[in-house]
Amino acid sequence: MSQSIADMGEFGLIEFLRCRMPVGKKVIRGIGDDAAVLELSAREYLLLTTDMLVEGVHFRPATSGQRIGHKALACNISDIAAMGGVPTYAVVSIGLNPRTDTRFVRDIYDGMNLLARRFKVCIVGGDTVRSPRTVINVALLGKVEKKKLVTRAGARPGDRIFVSGKLGRSFPSGRHLSFLPRLNEARFLLEHVKPTAMIDISDGLAGDLGHILKASRAGAVLEEDRIPRHPGATLNHALYDGEDFELLFTLRPSDAKRFLSSRVKFKFYEIGRVTAARDGLQILTAAGRKSAVLGKSFSHF
Ligand code: ADP
Ligand code: MG
DSSP: OOOOHHHHOHHHHHHHHHTTOOOOTTEEEOBTBSSEEEEOSSSEEEEEEEEEEEBTTTBOTTSOHHHHHHHHHHHHHHHHHHTTOEEEEEEEEEEEOTTOOHHHHHHHHHHHHHHHHHTTOEEEEEEEEEOSSOEEEEEEEEEEEGGGOOOSOOOOTTOEEEESSOBSOHHHHTHHHHOOOOHHHHHHHHHHOOOSEEEEOSSOHHHHHHHHHHHHTOEEEEEGGGSOBOTTOOHHHHHHOOOOOOEEEEEOHHHHHHHHHSOOSSOOEEEEEEEOGGGOEEEEOTTSOEEEOOOOOOOOO
């Protein structure tokens, strides 16, 4: 019986593809984290990630080229940051309608280059094709000292859960196009403490914490009162809106204590703790009741 990709869902489709991918010897982590982790040298791993933006799905036809270019690179830098690494080289592929004004293309690259300079990324190539709608794909390399690599797996019961900034309403506010990836925050964190797990929030807090919990075989309790929200964002916005691009990470309790008592250059919010897998994902409401959080997250299909 045939099944459409809409029936399968985005994550079902990725799982379906994962079973068909050969795994190489020097692949430390393939599908299933924010970036692939590959052997590089005795001291470092190579990181590789890619993200694609499509007109009508990720941005509107009227969105400025600068914002599109900025976002196309920013979401990839965010994935490298979430592994504890630093970005290095990128290739950029664009699909353009032949009637596109060249100024729009120039603006895309202006937006991308500004961010590339800021985070010391070097754009070294790409591909250009005809397409009925604007499409832009960035593939980004990065590297990470082996001892600083942080994956989604490794959170343990008792660990404290943190987020690097306020959540919710990224789309209506336009933040999903203009956010700065939390690279400096991640590197600062790693200078002081080693998170047990980390991810960047692209699919919503509930969904992305769900990815950490699944990879770590753990559960969690979030505290409603402690989840930082942007003005106008409800708890549901904070839990389920996608594209906040904040870091979500877990620290061992002793590390959390030590880290919070040191001089912290950035604001990190403690929002809950990791529990046993059988608890699933729960929320302690402001009224003091515990209830299950639906594990739903943004899915393309
Ligand atoms: P993120 O939100 O961090 O960019 P995704 O949810 O897009 O991550 O992807 C989850 C995982 O699935 C990643 O490891 C990614 O490399 C992998 N993945 C996504 N799409 C594909 C695909 N078409 N083929 C192979 N792997 C994929
Ligand atoms: Mg990610």
